Amino acid sequence: MRPIRRPDAVLVQAVIAGALSFAHLHDLAAAAGQSGWKAWAYPVSVDLLLVAAWRRLRISRAAGLPARSAWTWFTVALVASLGANVATAGLLDLGHVPDWLRILVAGWPALAFLGGTLLVHSPSEATSEPAPVPALPSADPEPAPNPTIEPAAVAVPPALVVHARKIADDHQTRTGSPIDADTLRARLGVPPLMADAIAAQLA
Template identity: 55%
Template sequence: MRAHFTRVDAVIVQAVIAGALSFSHLHDLAEASGQGGWKAWAYPVSVDLLLVAAWRRMREQQRAGQPAGGARLWFLIALAASLGANIATAGLLDLDHVPASLRVVVAGWPAVAFFGGTLLAHAPRIAEEPAAQVVPEPEPAAAPVPVDTPRRDELPATAMDATPEEPAPSPALAAPTRVPAVPLPPALIDRAQALAEEHRTT
């Protein structure tokens, strides 16, 4: 944790030092080009703000997958203005006798920065896409377990040649048992014969 804070503090200190030096160089160049008073202090603020705004917009468009050509163009313009001022004040330019072309560039910078900042501020905002809902994939159905059914040629000979046994007949379907005849009295037999004869006659 302490190493993390140490690294962050070092980055912040480095950024502050670099920003202060760049600010000072831009101020000196603007003042040498005839922009005195508060105007010389406003130039560094204008350049650095345009640089940061263009960088942020360029990163937003790149993350959204959109073309970032406009934001990249204004970032390069602000970077060229900042870098050019730092190089010009490195002793390569006589600040007591600034060329007229440089005076024109410095004098026209506010209009350029205002135009670029307006375009960046009024560019359509990038709507954040809602997080895609993760739909769980259906689990694949378990494959049926193949059942090894023996083929006919794989069965043993005894199982193929065996004759199926007939089921034993149930007791309900068995043949009825013959009941022995009961002898009838002769008088009953004679009476039955007389009735039959009378029926046939009628």
């Protein structure tokens, strides 16, 4: 007999809270003059910016990189969500929305687009990929059969090296052996070339 699967109370609570927040954002957007599908798009926009900022925060923390931009946009999305919930709790007459709130609601799509673009193309994203290695002239007219790129040629942010050293020390303490490049790459979530470059600096 299969065991009866009971609903997760935390998941149920999250679904209820998300649905209420979604409805409040929709009601506020509709009251501010955004009718039809546009009113339904506002909650999606706010929630997506919130999720994107939180994801960027986690990536930046894992890499030991600054997360000021992610914190800024996370705060903006959180204020937008909390503001809509508070405004629709009886503190605002939805039949007579003030002009300043109409301006904020109308300007939100441009602000959310800017925030999402900056989060996707933030400097921390760029540092997760190896820098291009310039080709060096060779005295040998024939190319080498298997050219290799030295790990040191890959640019590695100092903060990432510090974070990797902590991981390597923890691995050494737990296992009694130095961490290898593959394990380091998996822990950091970086490309193989960058993992080799970091391992070379930790040696």
